[in-house]
């Protein structure tokens with residue numbers, strides 16, 4: 476069928492197989508061109524189909540020559556329905572990896588469940604023996620625990636109401652949004668979903684099963700951002716979950732022998748999950764404009780290639796005084812933030828296109844679903860029922 480974008484609020488309900496493939500290839504080419512990294516050789520990536528997780532998998536495979544097992548939660552397509560973008564990304568990644576002689580297998584299912592943990596352990600035992608790196612890159616709206624409880628995360632403040640500027644992408648207008656405070660119950664649920672509990676369960680399960688090499692590194696991702704987003708992010712319900720994630724890194728390192736856990740604080744980028752956060756898309760549109768003008772802009776693949784090559788496997792591990800890897804180092808540069816804040820103070824519907832990189836934001840959003848890729852004919856019929864070569 477001919478596939479066109481169908482955008483509903485913060486998501487696009489269609490995805491383009493050829494476009495996703497092309498964009499995965501661009502990421503692979505970027506990593507290849509940056510050269511070899513003396514890094515891990517057997518890598519498990521949990522949340523491997525989109526955004527930072529996909530970029531981590533590509534960096535491990537094509538930078539370090541690693542065998543990779545990916546855990547994804549995606550939908551296969553059929554003749555009249557497209558698959559999710561993560562499905563097409565994974566199909567493309569595996570196809571390229573296999574053609575290049577790299578081991579790559581994928582397990583599709585709920586990473587929070589013990590069934591998927593058991594399946595991953597069995598696969599590692601059968602094919603790799605052990606892993607030497609585990610990337611935890613889930614961004615999920617909810618989590619079901621083994622007792623059947625479903626926890627839903629919220630994007631709210633933890634203090635009082637917070638009012639600030641936001642962008643309405645449907646009408647290209649700058650509006651004021653008011654974000655209510657989360658209840659204690661909502662904060663608890665957000666920590667359950669986006670905090671470190673499941674990360675620790677994964678590492679504990681892998682370690683108990685004897686499938687973790689001594690000297691294994693595990694990394695999970697976080698965000699801090701500038702003061703203007705603190706009420707909704709760093710000091711909001713999601714920030715409380717990220718505090719829990721950081722505390723969990725310390726717990727994993729001290730309680731699980733042979734494993735060192737890091738939290739990497741990454742740059743704010745357009746992904747499926749960040750587009751749902753109020754205030755943040757307007758901030759990202761301004762940030763893109765400033766960082767592109769200063770020649771400092773990076774996407775997920777540039778960030779993750781740099782994390783592997785410089786922060787984790789460039790010799791000494793590079794952390795800040797709190798033990799965090801800082802991939803937001805360029806975003807948080809005072810000269811960048813001064814410019815962003817100056818624009819933030821005067822941004823309005825009237826000067827939106829001149830003061831932000833809204834076009835870049837929109838393009839990146841479309842590209843999440845395989846649209847606006849170079850060299851793809853979007854008027855041609857494509858096979859939407861593409862399979863993943865080694866899916867379990």
Ligand code: NAD
Nearest residue numbers: 522524525526527548586614615696697698743744746748
């Ligand atoms: P994303 O939406 O692009 O990717 C999330 C991935 O998790 C997808 O592959 C999705 O399929 C997978 N996933 C979700 N639920 C799952 C489940 N139950 N089982 C298996 N897989 C599941 O998100 P992202 O922006 O790349 O976020 C990844 C991490 O990076 C998150 O911890 C996020 O907070 C963090 N981060 C994001 C940004 C940003 O600006 N996007 C910045 C800093 C840190």
